Amino acid sequence: MESNSAGSVQYDRWNEDNINMNVEASQSTWRRLYSRVCVGNTGTVVKAAGAGAALVSVYIIGYVTGYYIHRCS
Template sequence: MDSDTAGSVQYDRWNEDNINMHVDPPQSTVKRIYNTVCSGNSGKVVKIAGALAALVSIYILGYVTGYYVHRC
């Protein structure tokens, strides 16, 4: 009876599968938000909105500064 051989073949097949049980550790909340907001189409929209907000704030700051400098 070849019960050892049959068990050995089954065990060898199991080892040849190379099953990877590696699971990535859970990401922090900040990292998940960063990945969601800063990649893909939503990332482009956020970057464009940020650039527009920066330009508008610089324009307003320049307008107010110019008003107070030249009001004499």
């Protein structure tokens, strides 16, 4: 039995002519938009702004609903 310290898997050499390093071009438009807007510091700001907008809209809907329910006739 042969035993190698790195294992018995043998890797072929890469054909350098067939390696496609242009990862950005192979991604879809939605994936590139997500990577640009939703990741990192920009993603944190976008998520905070979205949460703030949702909170304000729920407050406004509750205020208007409460006004029409509790107004005096």
